[in-house]
Amino acid sequence: xxxxxxxxxxxxxxxxxxxxxxxxxxxxxxxxxxxxxxxxxxxxxxxxxxxxxxxxxxxxxxxxxxxxxxxxxxxxxxxxxxxxxxxxxxxxxxxxxxxxxxxxxxxxxxxxxxxxxxxxxxxxxxxxxxxxxxxxxxxxxxxxxxxxxxxxxxxxxxxxxxxxxxxxxxxxxxxxxxxxxxxxxxxxxxxxxxxxxxxxxxxxxxxxxxxxxxxxxxxxxxxxxxxxxxxxxxxxxxxxxxxx
Amino acid sequence: xxxxxxxxxxxxxxxxxxxxxxxxxxxxxxxxxxxxxxxxxxxxxxxxxxxxxxxxxxxxxxxxxxxxxxxxxxxxxxxxxxxxxxxxxxxxxxxxxxxxxxxxxxxxxxxxxxxxxxxxxxxxxxxxxxxxxxxxxxxxxxxxxxxxxxxxxxxxxxxxxxxxxxxxxxxxxxxxxxxxxxxxxxxxxxxxxxxxxxxxxxxxxxxxxxxxxxxxxxxxxxxxxxxxxxxxxxxxxxxxxxxx
Numbered sequence: 001x002x003x004x005x006x007x008x009x010x011x012x013x014x015x016x017x018x019x020x021x022x023x024x025x026x027x028x029x030x031x032x033x034x035x036x037x038x039x040x041x042x043x044x045x046x047x048x049x050x051x052x053x054x055x056x057x058x059x060x061x062x063x064x065x066x067x068x069x070x071x072x073x074x075x076x077x078x079x080x081x082x083x084x085x086x087x088x089x090x091x092x093x094x095x096x097x098x099x100x101x102x103x104x105x106x107x108x109x110x111x112x113x114x115x116x117x118x119x120x121x122x123x124x125x126x127x128x129x130x131x132x133x134x135x136x137x138x139x140x141x142x143x144x145x146x147x148x149x150x151x152x153x154x155x156x157x158x159x160x161x162x163x164x165x166x167x168x169x170x171x172x173x174x175x176x177x178x179x180x181x182x183x184x185x186x187x188x189x190x191x192x193x194x195x196x197x198x199x200x201x202x203x204x205x206x207x208x209x210x211x212x213x214x215x216x217x218x219x220x221x222x223x224x225x226x227x228x229x230x231x232x233x234x235x236x237x238x239x240x241x242x243x244x
Numbered sequence: 245x246x247x248x249x250x251x252x253x254x255x256x257x258x259x260x261x262x263x264x265x266x267x268x269x270x271x272x273x274x275x276x277x278x279x280x281x282x283x284x285x286x287x288x289x290x291x292x293x294x295x296x297x298x299x300x301x302x303x304x305x306x307x308x309x310x311x312x313x314x315x316x317x318x319x320x321x322x323x324x325x326x327x328x329x330x331x332x333x334x335x336x337x338x339x340x341x342x343x344x345x346x347x348x349x350x351x352x353x354x355x356x357x358x359x360x361x362x363x364x365x366x367x368x369x370x371x372x373x374x375x376x377x378x379x380x381x382x383x384x385x386x387x388x389x390x391x392x393x394x395x396x397x398x399x400x401x402x403x404x405x406x407x408x409x410x411x412x413x414x415x416x417x418x419x420x421x422x423x424x425x426x427x428x429x430x431x432x433x434x435x436x437x438x439x440x441x442x443x444x445x446x447x448x449x450x451x452x453x454x455x456x457x458x459x460x461x462x463x464x465x466x467x468x469x470x471x472x473x474x475x476x477x478x479x480x481x482x483x484x485x486x487x488x
Contacts, residue, residue, distance in 0.1 A: 013475045043478070111355060173277070176457075189433055190433070197474035204463060213420075219445075219452045232427065233257050233426060
C-alpha cells in the first residue's frame with residue numbers, strides 16, 4: 001500500500017501530523033508493506049523568495065489577528081507539538097517562501113533522501129533559532145546534514161528552474177485530489193485523510209484501506225469488449241509470438 | 245497518475261512490452277503527469293545463484309520443447325523486438341537467477357537510477373554477447389554504466405540480504421494484485437494490464453484510467469459515521485488547536 005503525504009515546511013499541523021501519522025502507522029499490522037511518499041504543497045505560493053517576516057507579524061498583517069491571539073495560537077501549537085515529543089519555538093520564528101525547500105526536497109528524492117531532508121527542514125524551521133528563510137547557505141548545510149552533496153544542493157538552489165516543475169506537479173495533483181489544505185494524506189489513491197488527525201484515526205484508515213483493496217479492473221478493448229490478454233512470460237514459460 | 249510495471253530481466257515480453265508501453269505513453273496527452281515505477285518479479289525464483297544454462301537448453305529441458313521449436317521461438321521473439329527497434333540475440337543467450345539483478349535494481353532505486361539500470365540490464369541480457377549471469381563484476385560494470393557507484397554496487401552483490409526484502413515484497417504485491425506472469429502493468433492501483441500489449445492498448449488504458457479517476461473516499465470514523473476533518477493549514481491560515 002502507498003500513502004502519499006502532501007505538506008509544507010511552514011505548516012505547523014504538517015509537522016505535528018507527520019508525527020501522529022507515524023505513530024498511527026507503527027500500530028498498523030501491515031506497516032512493513034506501506035510505502036510513504038512525501039509530496040510538495042506551498043501554503044503561500046505567491047510569496048517571493050526573500051520576502052521573509054516574523055510569523056506573528058504575518059498573522060497580524062494577513063489575518064488581522066491581535067498579537068496576543070497570534071501568540072496564544074503559537075503557544076497552543078507548541079503544546080500539540082510537545083505532546084508528540086517535538087520541539088517547537090513559540091516565539092521568534094520566521095515565515096517566508098518555501099519554494100526552494102520544496103525544490104531541494106525533490107532533488108533529495110532523486111537521491112533517496114527526501115524523508116531525511118524533510119525531517120531536517122521541519123526541525124530547523126520549528127525548533128532552531130537560525131531562520132531557514134533568506135539564506136541559501138543555511139539550506140545547503142541542512143541538505144548536507146540530510147546526506148546530500150553540498151555543491152549539488154547549492155547548484156539546485158542557484159537554478160530556480162531546477163525541480164520547479166515537480167513542485168508544481170505535486171500542487172496540481174493535490175488540487176485534482178481535492179486537497180484544500182495540508183497535511184493531506186492519500187492511501188492507495190483511494191482514501192483521503194485531511195489534517196493532523198489523532199494517531200488512532202490513521203491506524204483505522206490504514207486498516208480500512210488495506211481491507212478495502214478491490215481487484216484490479218481490466219480496461220475495455222477498442223471494440224468495447226474485454227481486452228485480450230497480452231503476451232507474457234510466467235511460471236510455465238513465455239508465450240509464443242502470435243501469427244500476423 | 246502512477247503506473248507500476250512488474251517485470252523480470254530474463255523475460256523477453258517484458259523487454260518488448262516496456263518499449264510498447266513507452267510508445268503508448270508517448271501518445272497519451274497527460275504523459276507529463278504519469279509517474280512510472282518499476283517493480284521486481286522473478287520468473288524463476290527458486291533458481292540458485294550460479295545455476296546458469298543456455299536459454300535453449302532451459303527450454304528443451306524444462307518445457308520439453310524440441311531444439312528446433314526453441315530456436316523458432318527465439319527467432320519469433322527477435323522479430324517482435326526488432327519491430328520495436330530493440331536488438332535481440334536469438335542464439336547463445338543464457339538463462340539464470342535474476343535475484344541479484346533485482347537487488348541491484350532496488351539499490352539503484354534508492355539512488356534514483358532504477359529506470360537507467362533496468363535499460364542497461366535488458367540491453368546486456370538480450371543484445372550483448374557477454375552473459376549477465378554468474379559474474380558479479382559484470383553486474384558491477386553495468387551498475388556503474390547506469391550511474392551507480394561501483395564499490396557500493398559490489399557491496400550490495402556481496403551481501404545476499406541487501407535489498408532482498410524489497411524484491412520479495414514486490415513479488416508478494418504482484419501476487420496480491422493478481423499477477424500470474426509478467427510484464428504486468430497497474431495504473432493507479434485500479435486498472436491492470438497483462439502482457440506486452442500493442443502500444444495503442446496502453447494509450448487507451450491510460451485514457452480510461454485518467455477519465456475514470458474517482459473522488460477519494462473518506463475512511464469512516466470510530467463511531468461508523470463520517471470522520472471529522474483534522475486540523476490543517478490552508479490559504480486562510482492554520483486552524484487553531486481545539487480545546488481538550
